[in-house]
Amino acid sequence: MAADEKDEGAEFADFMADISQEISERVESLDAALPAPAPPLARKVATPSPSSDAGMILDWDNVAERMIEEML
Amino acid sequence: MSVVNYSTREITCKIVYYGPGRSGKTTNLQHIYSQLPEERKGKMVSLATETDRTLFFDFLPLDLGNISGFNTRFQLYTVPGQVYYAATRKLVLQGVDGVVFVADSQSRQLAENIESLQDLHENLADDGFDPRTMPLVMQYNKRDLPAEEISPLEELDNKLNFRGVPHFPANAISGGGVFECLRSIASIVLARLSAPAAKG
Numbered sequence: 001m002a003a004d005e006k007d008e009g010a011e012f013a014d015f016m017a018d019i020s021q022e023i024s025e026r027v028e029s030l031d032a033a034l035p036a037p038a039p040p041l042a043r044k045v046a047t048p049s050p051s052s053d054a055g056m057i058l059d060w061d062n063v064a065e066r067m068i069e070e071m072l
Numbered sequence: 073m074s075v076v077n078y079s080t081r082e083i084t085c086k087i088v089y090y091g092p093g094r095s096g097k098t099t100n101l102q103h104i105y106s107q108l109p110e111e112r113k114g115k116m117v118s119l120a121t122e123t124d125r126t127l128f129f130d131f132l133p134l135d136l137g138n139i140s141g142f143n144t145r146f147q148l149y150t151v152p153g154q155v156y157y158a159a160t161r162k163l164v165l166q167g168v169d170g171v172v173f174v175a176d177s178q179s180r181q182l183a184e185n186i187e188s189l190q191d192l193h194e195n196l197a198d199d200g201f202d203p204r205t206m207p208l209v210m211q212y213n214k215r216d217l218p219a220e221e222i223s224p225l226e227e228l229d230n231k232l233n234f235r236g237v238p239h240f241p242a243n244a245i246s247g248g249g250v251f252e253c254l255r256s257i258a259s260i261v262l263a264r265l266s267a268p269a270a271k272g
Contacts, residue, residue, distance in 0.1 A: 011251045012107040027140040
């Protein structure tokens, strides 16, 4: 084994830490992209955007593709 | 290809180590296995001939446990590098989420590296994947060999890495560069959790 090899398991621990952080960030972004379970009706009160469909569904194609993929 | 399953709260990533024969694919998995803590050490399935050449494939399941509410598993595979195991390589590639291409840095192996890379692209295309978008990292293995026997990293990158993907020098026998590659490909694959599905 190489002289610079870390203690057994240390490399895996570092890997786990990085992956955990990565997944945590991804899950947060996914939660933001997925449709909310309880639609916040109050949000409809303020619609400053001139576009009629602005803000209705974020990234719908992305979500729909994944749903279809999981059903296959 | 299914990376994340919301209904069962599971993340499963299939990563395949690809490359010519004797480039060090199995050695990569063996090093990763050697670093696993006992409680996470499952079975590494390795089917080899009496001369230690991979006959079918290696399989190392990495159960990372619950991360942010998702039960997370990585499945690491190698393919047999020898040209006559083409059917096996196609089979192992099915459903792949990311590829680590393990290139042999020896100058005399350059043609084999190129042939294997072309084989990878053909097999991905046959399986309905776009080889240009498949998550990929390059590992230039055997950097511990004498300098006169190996190609410079720049040359390997020029000849093999035309996509400009992340690339790492490695010495899989001692473990150098092994986890760097795994971390990189895992990160690229996981990035797709918040990106559109990219098959085809």
